[in-house]
Amino acid sequence: MKFAVTSKGDSKSDNLVQLLKQYLLDFEMEYEEEEPDIVISVGGDGTLLYAFHRYSSRLDKTAFVGVHTGHLGFYADWTPDEIEKLVIAIAKTPYSVVEYPLLEVTVQYQDEEKETRYLALNESTVKSIDGTFVMDVEIRGEHFERFRGDGLCVSTPSGSTAYNKALGGALLHPSIKAIQLAEMASINNRVFRTVGSPLIIPEHHTCVLRPVNEPDFRISIDHLTLLHKKVKSIHYRVAEEKIRFARYRSFPFWKRVHDSFISE
Incomplete structure (x- = not known):
């Protein structure tokens, strides 16, 4: 099996990376950064996001596993004190694959045939450069609302625990x-009105954002934020691709939620 390891970059993570490499090489596994079968992320969720985007072109061939150092x-x-157990599991035990949905983001531009396509593991946000953000929202080809506020956030199910949660999303x-559309500080009064609640959009529906006035926006894809000019529309849907996680033991999603937000 071919493996690669990514690090958060701090001394603790870098030391664990060296241990992992040496242990796995001792088990006669092959270190391969370009075309790995498995990628071990050492750090936190941000480190795994980086690994996901680095290997997003081979999601059907590469599985991911994370070790948290914070x-x-x-x-x-996995935790740092479980490194030896993880190494033995990778070297000796076939893993089960757990797949999570991804978000497809397609940006189309005015007077141009080209478009830009992205995949997001957590979320994508859209904000104005200056002034109030005004955007027409279409769902399944039908106009839903004209949103006014600070911006909009579209998240995946696994990303629903990140920025989406801070915005009051489910x-x-x-x-x-499915994907989820959450509002950022919407303007609601006698003149302007939005639904005011997060929307859960199933995989067979597409959500399209169309600028009303200003065509330039800051669009984020997970940890990366870019300026897009002369935007004609932004299309969001559940991607055909999925991220594959290598599971060597059960770690249920709701336990993750409990441990992160409730457990002392």
Whole structure:
């Protein structure tokens, strides 16, 4: 089996990376950064997000496993004191695959045939550069509302525990093939009105955002934020691709939620 390891970059994570490499090489596994069968992320959820985007072109061939060196993460099953157990599991035990839905983001531009496509593991946000954010929201080809406020956030089920939760969105189990649209500080008064609640959009529906006035926006894809100019529309849907996690033991989603937000 070919493996690669990514690190958060701090001394604790870097030391664990060296241990993992040496242990797995001792088991006659092959270190391969370009085309790994399994990627071990050492750090936190941000480290795994980086690994996901680095290997997003081979999601059907590469599985991910996380080791957290800080606070418990939703994508990290293992702790530093379990490194030897993890190494033995990787070297000796076939893993089961757990797949999570991803978000497809397609940005189309004015007067241009080209479009830009992204995949997000957690979420995508859209905000204005200056002034009030105004966007027409379409769902399944029908106009739903004209949103005014600070911006909009579209998240995956696994990403529902991140920025979406801070916006008052629901927590979705990753077995649900859907995306969630959450508002950022909407303007609601006698003149302007939005639904005011997060929307759960199933995989066979597409959500389209169309600018009303200003065509330039800051669009984030997970940890990356880029300026997009002369935007014609932004299309969101459940992606055909999925991320594959290598599971060597059970770690239920609701236990992750409990351990992260409730457990002392």
